Amino acid sequence: MIVGKTRIQLEARLTSPRWLIVAVPVLSVLLASVVGGVFLLLTGHPPLRTYGDLLNNGYTSFYGLTDTLGLATPLICTGMAAAFAFRMNLYNIGQEGQLYLGMVGGAWAGIALAPHLTPFIAVPVVLVTGALFGAAWVLVPALLRARLGTSEIVSTLLLNYVALNLINYFIFGSRGFFRDPSTPFPQGRMIYESARFGAFGTTNTYPTLLISMFLAVFLFWFVRSSNYGYETSVFADSPSTARYAGMNSTWLTTSVLLVSGSLAGLGGAMYVVGPAGKVDPGLLQIGLGYAGIVVAALARYNFVAVILTAILFAGLRVGGSALQASSDPVPIAIAVVLQGAVLLFALGGELFRRNRVVITRVIESHQVMVGEVS
Amino acid sequence: MNSNVWILTFADAISIATTLILASLGAMITERSGVINLGVEGYLLMGAVTGFIVADSTGQLWLALVASIIVGAAMALVHATLTVTLRANQIVSGLAMVIFGTGLSQFIGKPVEGKTRPVIIDKMKFGTLSDLPLVGPIIFGHDPITYLTWLLALSISLYFHRTRPGLILRATGDAPATVDAQGVSVRRVRYLHTVVGGALMGLGGGWYMFARAAAWSQAATTNGIGWIALALVVFASWRPLRAIVGAVLFGFCLQVPFTLQGQQINILPPEIVSMFPYLMTLVVLVALSTPRARRLLGAPKMLGQPFVRDER
DSSP states (O other): OOETEEEEEEOOOOOOOOHHHHHHHHHHHHHHHHHHHHHHTTTTHHHHHHHHHHHHHIIIHHHHHHHHHHHHHHHHHHHHHHOOOOOOOOOOHHHHHHHHHHHHHHHIIIIIIISOHHHHHHHHHHHHHHHHHHHHOOOOOOHHEEEEEEOOHHHHHHHHOOOHHHIIIIIIIIIIBBBOTTTSOOBBOOOOOOOOOOOOOOOOOOOOOHHHHHHHHHHHHHHHHSSSHHHHHHHHHHHHHHHHHOOOOOHHHHHHHHHHHHHHHHHHHHHHIIISSOOOGGGTOHHHHHHHHHHHHTTTTTTOOOOOOHHHHHHHHHHHHHHHHSSHHHHHHHHHHHHHHHHHHHHHHHHHHHHEEEEESSOOOOOOOOOOOO | OOHHHHHHHHHHHHHHHHHHHHHHHHHHHHHHTOOOOHHHHHHHHHHHHHHHHHHHOOOOOHHHHHHHHHHHHHHHHHHIIIIISOOOHHHHHHHHHHHHHHHHHHHHGGGGGOOSSSSSOOOOOOGGGGGGGTHHHHHHSSOEEEEEEEEHHHHHHHHHHHHHHHHHOOOOOHHHHHHHTTOOOOHHHHHHHHHHHHHHHHHHHHHHHHTTTOOOOHHSSSSTTTHHHHHHHHHHTOHHHHHHHHHHHHHHHHHHHHHHHHHTTOOSHHHTTTTTHHHHHHHHHTTTSSOOOOOOOHOOOOTTOOOOGGGG
């Protein structure tokens, strides 16, 4: 592109410098805060004080930080779910629905299976059942994608709305298994105490945080060191190369989507084991599934970075709810605005990470005459 | 149950189809140029809330709709900048716009939440024609934007298949390198059609606000219509006139739960009935994925691929 006497060119970088890998996300967060600040100003909220409150309530106070870590726990799971699929160019955006189903599966195991189990294995059973339910929810889109090539984007998303209605049916529309029979008030039936984790002290952080962090580190290692991880990387770069090399694309596609779904489902089960203890329609309001996509994209599908971005985003949410309850109520949606804006800036910044911008002066303007041949 | 109810449901389906047609026309134009815009849901919400706020402060319906169009175009401009100039992943950029649009519409819509809409789009009167049985409610019972939308679908269809810029547009989606070799700027074609597409989505949101929704409330406004519109593009095989047929069909599915509820028919719980439009969309998508259907569909070949000249 030539502007006046300067030529702006992009040259692909072979390796990205280390500082840019950090600078792009940090700049994205700063620029997004500026955009959020403009909207705060326009609606009559002083941006600096609002951001100060947000930081304090979300990150820097003890209970703010522990609330954030508690909320980050399922978010790390949905972030890993998105990262696992997106890095193979499989766009599972049904984490929201898979998360709900994980909650349902976890609650089912916690009510039906837990009384027959020793407390030591009750929690793992609940978590695994949730993961299986999450995987089951993505099974149909996964098979369709692998066998027929049906776009997983729309199919996984449509199932989010089905899952949403399913939860509403369980809690509000029927008096079935998942609803608390002891009260006319519509709420979920509690799972057995033996299938729950206690929180750390008086905080809202649960031991499940350690499990999700451990999983993130494990997956970080796994996709780099295992044969399976290697195959998915090849497939992501070039599906035809993968096929020529004899890799089974049907199996890779199906299994990646199933693992992705089970990670999101695990997040739902962690919510049951930890703070909720039941099928809780409150989860439907938080949008952890959609936020997981942002978390994963901002972490550039790096599982360890997902931990950090999940904590960042959980803090926005926790800080945002505190703002909503304060004397100068700022709608909590500001947290979602910031999330979207961070992602938009990070996406634009990718170009500068992958390419070097070369600006040169055009010394002599080469005016090539193009003759009309007619 | 009398047949009258179903005629009215069908008429309602045609009406609700307007948003679906506008949104899928927008997505279709964008995709024809080779750019995927998955942000439809966010554009609809932003179009709706902007229209509502402008109408609330000015009382002018047309001004409100213009604002909806502008906001849709502005969001699409961001999408085009990210995906065409900065070559960002189109799918993630679209999703980011859904999240951004959902958040922002909720944020700026907070002060007016729950307020009833200040103006509505009136249905047109065709004298005795509107009173005809069957034909009256189905054909002569709609508002001006609905008729405009039908006209728009027809003109876009002619544009795609009967004009030179339309040919260039289709070529940009199928073989951008060829278009580039012809001396036409791929970038300009993609920018232009992405922005026009966004404007149509914005209008779709604005229309929905004033014709269908009783009040602004983020949770209850679009309810996934944007995603259904995206499936509709595939269903219509990127052809505008087929989008009308598809939209009415999908609109009917969206409308049936309300009719059943209104008629006190409780065969199934309302939550289960509400799943039908999404499940039906899924079934349609699957039916269209068979190899035979795929050959007939003709999706733009370079959909989702950024065009870089030196990588040709």
